[in-house]
Amino acid sequence: MVRVRTEAKRDAILDTAVEVFKERGLDGASMSEIASRLGGSKATLYGYFPSKEELFVHVALRVAGKQIRGMYEDLEARATDDPQRVLTEFGKRLLHRVLAEDATTAHRLAVAHGRIGNLGRIFYDAGPGKAVEAFTRYIDAATKAGRLHAANPGVAAHHLLALLESEIAYRRSLQFGEAISASEIDQCVDRAVPVFLAAYAAPLTGDKAT
Secondary structure (H helix, E strand, O other): OOOOEEEEEEEHHHHHHHHHHHHHHHHHHHHHHHHHHHHHOHHEEEEOOOOOHHHHHHHHHHHHHHHHHHHHHHHHHHHOOOHHHHHHHHHHHHHHHHOOOOHHHHHHHHHOOHHHHHHHHHHHHHHHHHHHHHHHHHHHHHHOOOOOOOOOOOHHHHHHHHHHHHOHHHHHHHOOOOOHHHHHHHHHHHHHHHHHHHHEOOOHHHHHHH
């Protein structure tokens, strides 16, 4: 008999896994407990998610995605606003979410197990890839509005994300030093955005110079 995978079942697994990971953490949680709470078997669970690590990454991306989806929509809508204010506000909100414990753990797992089940690609597409897409749309719209000047919005989007993460990338990946404080995150963004705008801000003329 062929087991049919369904989106509803996948969602049920993720919903249950969210609760177990919240209660137990990555190390304390087990696939057995998640399966038990679902009322199914571990075999079914592994049919959807080959490992606990992969399941955790999907859970983290699901939680983060719900929290930042509205942020991305709001970003493009502000294409005519002052880009320094927009990118500073958005950059801080984004980095605070990226550096939350669950997202940081998911990032490390994706790096460590990236080739297993295509986990690295899955993490990129649902995480950094979404940020690049949102930045690309915003930069394109802001360029058309005369606020930015980017011949290739996609490249500019990669530059922006890299600048925002430039001071924290190695600390997050290699797990050295103390946790990055909220004030440090804000300072990183405050330094990164002017560097981006030095390259991509549109010259201000006429009434835009006020």
